[in-house]
Amino acid sequence: MTTNTLAWFKSSHSGGSGDDCVEVATTPASVHVRDSKDGHGPQLALSPTSWVHFVSYATQD
Incomplete structure (x- = not known):
């Protein structure tokens, strides 16, 4: 699948300022x-x- 055919959305955990946004x-x-x-x-x-392991690690306090 190419980047053009993927449906990208912004992560709900991206910064509100728009400077540190991640799309998935x-x-x-x-x-x-x-x-x-x-x-x-x-x-x-x-x-x-x-991805599940990454998110689990990234959201640890």
Whole structure:
């Protein structure tokens, strides 16, 4: 799946100022993450299991 066919949405945990925004797009096989200010720039593609582990780690206090 190419970046153009993914349905991107802004993370609910992105900064309110618009300066630190992350966008996410999901497919059954992967979770894609990119910087919302650079839609054609690099992105990460993670397995759903890796994404769950990442979010769990990132939200720890």
